[in-house]
Amino acid sequence: MNIYDVSEHAGVSIATVSRVLNGNPNVSERTREKVLRVMDELGYTPNVFARGLGLDTMQTIGIMCSDSSDPYLAGAIYYLERELRSHSYDSILCCTGYDLKVKQKYFNLLRSKRVDAIILAGSKFVELRPEDNDYILKAAAEIPVMLVNGYLEGKNIYSTVCDDYAAVYDAVSRLIHSGSRRILYLYTSYSYSGLNKMDGYKSALISCGLPVREDLIHQCPKNIEDARDLLLRLAEQGIDFDAVVTSDDSLAVGAVKYAHARHISIPDKFSVIGYNNSLLARCTDPEITSIDSRVEFLCTTTVQTLMRVFSGAAVPGRTTIASELIKRNTTNF
Structure with missing residues (x-):
């Protein structure tokens, strides 16, 4: 028909x-x-x-995420779509993976659908090489581009970010003040968010008079077993650590499994702090202390900012929100 x-x-x-x-x-x-x-x-x-084609607006927003199976991004997609629906906007979702060319392909696909704006969920869309972000900057000349927990400076580009630096700085400082001295840091990527978390970790050590040891900083895939096995290998190599701070809850679960495998008491002899306060943090025994990056508030703020852009209001290029440390049973603050 x-x-x-x-x-x-x-x-x-x-x-x-x-x-x-x-x-x-x-x-x-x-x-x-x-x-x-x-x-x-x-x-x-x-x-x-x-x-x-015959209207001033499609009432449709494009959403891009790198991996919808990731609990954090899955939540972000849910909150973004829910908030858009409340403003009578439909959405088109593209899951891109991490390859730059694929991200560019889907970005251009959304533009071809004449969406009213594009939301980039997660910090993996901002590349380290400035020239790799040109496709976003050029598109922003025609439609608003919104970033959820990623930052890119440019006209008609609007970022809503969690203060990841302050969040990790505070968490590491609390560990140090509670007696930890050899804090290992596990991270997943060098994204905008990842770099801020790393800086927060290093700054907290320096502020408390502790050295930044490269043997206590390790990149790890976002996988529970990989994190557990990495910690087991480090322990076998004689690297001593009494706490682990991670950039994602999945790595924190791996740290808890490591402690169980070596019969280390948590939190008496070993502390763990995760990030994102996801369901994973509540599925372990003991439950994991985790930094809540407030993904729901990030997403609702992003959509509300977009509505203000559509209305012609003056909107700042970056909106920063504070995180919250959720204390559970893997720390003895």
Whole structure:
């Protein structure tokens, strides 16, 4: 069923059907009612993209994320779509993976659909090489680009970020003040968020008079078993640590499993702090102290900022929110 069938059954031109779909006032009420009645009888649903060609807005927002199976990003997608629906906007989701060319491909796909804006969920869309971000900067000349916990400076680009630096700085400082001296840091990536977390870890050590030891800083895939096995290997190599701070809860779960494997008492002899306060932090025994990056507030703030952009209001390029440390049973603060 298509617009041609509606035209034929209603006895009007295709242009008239198009005007009805687009809400054009140059159609008599009688004709409008007839066309709508025929559409209902035929069960015709207009294609949103075709309809949008004649409108100022598609009422549709593109969302990109690197991995929808990631608990943090899955939550972000849920909150973004929920908030967009509350403002009567539809969304198109693209899961891109981490390859730059694939990200560019899906970004251009969303632009071809004439979406009203694009939201980049997560910090993995901002590349370390400035030239690799040119496709985002150029697109922002035409439509708003919103970043959730990523930052890129440019006109018509708006970032909502958690203060990851302060969050990790505070967590590491608390560990030190509670007696930990050999704090190992596990991280997953060199993203915008990842770099801020790393800086927070190092600054806390320096502020408390402790050395920054490269043998206590390790990158690890976002995988529970990989994190556990990495810690076991480090212990076998004679690297001594009495606490672990991680950039993601999955790595923190691996740290708890490491302690269980070596029969180390938590938190008496070994402390663990995760990041994101995800369901994983509550699924271990003991439950994990974790930094809540407040993903729901990040996402709702992003959409509310976008609505202000659409309204023509003055909006800052970056909005920063504070995290919250959720104390559970893997620390003895």
